[in-house]
Amino acid sequence: MRPLPHALVGAAAVAVLLAASPQQAKATECGTDETITIAEMTWLSASTLAYIAETILSDGYGCNVEIVPGDTVPTATSMLSKSEPMIAPELWVSTAESIWVKAQEKGNVYKAADIFADGGQEGWWIPAYVAEANPSLKAITDLADHPELFEEVASDGKGRLYGCPPGWGCEIITNNLFQALGLEDHNFELFSPGSGANLKASIARKATRKEPIVAYYWGPTDVIGKYDLVRLEMPAYEPEKFICLTDPDCADPQVTGWKPGEVAVAVVSELREKAPNVAAFLSKFTVPNEVISAELAWGDDNSASPEEVAEHFLRNHPDVWTAWVPAAVAERVKAKLQQD
Amino acid sequence: MAESFPDLIDTRALRKTIDGGFEWVVVNFGETLEITFLPVLRLLNAIEDLLVWLPWFAVLGLFAVLVYSASRSWKASTAVAAMLFTLGVLGLWEAAMATVALMLTATLLAVLIGLPIGIAMSRSDRMRTVMLPVLDVMQTLPIFVYLIPFVMLFGPGKIPALLATIVFAVPPMIRLTDLGIRQVDGEVIEAVTSFGVTPRQRLLSVQIPLALPTIMAGINQTTMMALSMVVIASMIGAGGLGYQVLQGIQRLEVSRGLIAGLGIVFLAIIFDRIAQSYGRRAQRHLHLDS
Numbered sequence A: 001m002r003p004l005p006h007a008l009v010g011a012a013a014v015a016v017l018l019a020a021s022p023q024q025a026k027a028t029e030c031g032t033d034e035t036i037t038i039a040e041m042t043w044l045s046a047s048t049l050a051y052i053a054e055t056i057l058s059d060g061y062g063c064n065v066e067i068v069p070g071d072t073v074p075t076a077t078s079m080l081s082k083s084e085p086m087i088a089p090e091l092w093v094s095t096a097e098s099i100w101v102k103a104q105e106k107g108n109v110y111k112a113a114d115i116f117a118d119g120g121q122e123g124w125w126i127p128a129y130v131a132e133a134n135p136s137l138k139a140i141t142d143l144a145d146h147p148e149l150f151e152e153v154a155s156d157g158k159g160r161l162y163g164c165p166p167g168w169g170c171e172i173i174t175n176n177l178f179q180a181l182g183l184e185d186h187n188f189e190l191f192s193p194g195s196g197a198n199l200k201a202s203i204a205r206k207a208t209r210k211e212p213i214v215a216y217y218w219g220p221t222d223v224i225g226k227y228d229l230v231r232l233e234m235p236a237y238e239p240e241k242f243i244c245l246t247d248p249d250c251a252d253p254q255v256t257g258w259k260p261g262e263v264a265v266a267v268v269s270e271l272r273e274k275a276p277n278v279a280a281f282l283s284k285f286t287v288p289n290e291v292i293s294a295e296l297a298w299g300d301d302n303s304a305s306p307e308e309v310a311e312h313f314l315r316n317h318p319d320v321w322t323a324w325v326p327a328a329v330a331e332r333v334k335a336k337l338q339q340d
Numbered sequence B: 001m002a003e004s005f006p007d008l009i010d011t012r013a014l015r016k017t018i019d020g021g022f023e024w025v026v027v028n029f030g031e032t033l034e035i036t037f038l039p040v041l042r043l044l045n046a047i048e049d050l051l052v053w054l055p056w057f058a059v060l061g062l063f064a065v066l067v068y069s070a071s072r073s074w075k076a077s078t079a080v081a082a083m084l085f086t087l088g089v090l091g092l093w094e095a096a097m098a099t100v101a102l103m104l105t106a107t108l109l110a111v112l113i114g115l116p117i118g119i120a121m122s123r124s125d126r127m128r129t130v131m132l133p134v135l136d137v138m139q140t141l142p143i144f145v146y147l148i149p150f151v152m153l154f155g156p157g158k159i160p161a162l163l164a165t166i167v168f169a170v171p172p173m174i175r176l177t178d179l180g181i182r183q184v185d186g187e188v189i190e191a192v193t194s195f196g197v198t199p200r201q202r203l204l205s206v207q208i209p210l211a212l213p214t215i216m217a218g219i220n221q222t223t224m225m226a227l228s229m230v231v232i233a234s235m236i237g238a239g240g241l242g243y244q245v246l247q248g249i250q251r252l253e254v255s256r257g258l259i260a261g262l263g264i265v266f267l268a269i270i271f272d273r274i275a276q277s278y279g280r281r282a283q284r285h286l287h288l289d290s
Helices: A006-030 A044-060 A072-082 A093-106 A128-133 A140-145 A169-180 A196-208 A222-226 A239-245 A270-274 A276-282 A289-301 A306-316 A318-324 A327-339 B011-036 B038-053 B056-071 B074-089 B093-123 B125-140 B143-154 B158-182 B186-194 B199-228 B230-234 B241-250 B254-289
Strands: A035-040 A064-069 A087-092 A109-114 A121-127 A159-162 A188-191 A214-219 A229-231 A263-268
Touching (some): A044 A289, A093 A109, A121 A140, A159 A196, A169 A239, A214 A222, A222 A289, A306 A327, B011 B038, B011 B143, B038 B158, B074 B254, B093 B125, B230 B241
Parallel strands (some): A035 A064, A035 A087
Antiparallel strands (some): A087 A263
């Protein structure tokens, strides 16, 4: 066997050292060399946020990170019972209400931050061009004066309100609100879209044709960003009236605001002790609704993967994310972005 | 390590082109398409309104008479009346009538479209070679692939539901019309030709009547397939029994889904009986004559 030339051995040793040393420096920053698991939910905004967190943790803090697939209820259940995955960046608390309450009692999962600055927004939306053309249409209470605006070929001369798909929680609320506003007497019909896909396609059809539409939707979503939808204002949220709106047998529905959706960055409590720096970042992990909607719309337009949307966000909105982390961490993430 | 397939073309650009083209069609022809199919919607609504407007016992009687005239069996006729009555008792009357209207319109249009195409296929082998793969595609393409684009083109509701139902339900009509006419005994055709019939006489008085049992089987299958589409059609706003099933599934209300599902089964049995009886009568008629 030929002896290895000294220079080569030396170079290899340097390479090993070079590779190892930043690893060690970063590990102290991360606080733990355990693998941090992040739940990637099935929809685009949640998976994008998972990849944003993953990039910041691995490139900025040097943590070992793993993305694991999940969905609201299964992930919440697994966090409650096994403290795994460790981070769920977009957990809709209302969807997993009972599990969330149990986890709070047990104390092994906490809410690090509200992921969306304005919370999850549900309501009735109109395209921005309709809002501009009709300044008198600002709130849901103004709808009654504008049935003619939302007339359609197939709606028999009535204004059409695209309601919520059957079986979703919002279906009952929308139906009751329709009744509370007396829209039926003001020549409106409540059209049930039958499915989320159909609702999306109906909005897409109208928006690409620049025709008016008023429809139930929720945000932040790609649809809101892509078609530039504006939420009709609602009166302030009153819990008592709202509870009646969620009841299919509500005797006398009253108009009130939609309950703001609580969407949490859910984190298992042990991460706080193990990796305080990471916990500090997660406590500031909040995205403005319009920014995330716009990013999702970009993703939809370019049929981009969640990783690509995350990268696009990191490149184009440093103003948002650099506020979450110390300057040194932000620099490392930026440096890594430039390398790619 | 397995080698991944090379990127020969940029699929993203291709997809963007297709999406862009589709959007262009929606922007420029969306309204025209919706208006073009308005008469069909009116027909469907008229049928539905009529069925709902008629007193329930009148509809019940109508169906009973229809079954009796087809089967000459009091038993079948009573069973059909009993099933319709059960639908009413279960509170599904209006939803069932909406479904019947959708199904009848779809079947009617499928027959109007399928019969001429089937006849044309039976007369020209070239037409047959072209049509068979088209029919295969229509029957195997996942419904959602064209369902949601139909909504973009025609607006949500009954029109896209009806069109999707027809796409799905018309192939058996076409296939069996073609098959029925091709199966007519060659000697019979030779005999009538030797008597000097015109091609039109041959088609209308010999081939179609002799192929009638097979054509009826085609109509029967079309009806059944149209009925099986009602749940999916309700996902784009068609209403009816399918909507009740959908609501039941989405809300995890097993009872609601089950009852409405049972309603669909009843309708299937009723229409199957009617179509089959007519088919059998047509057959018997032929045997008596020949």
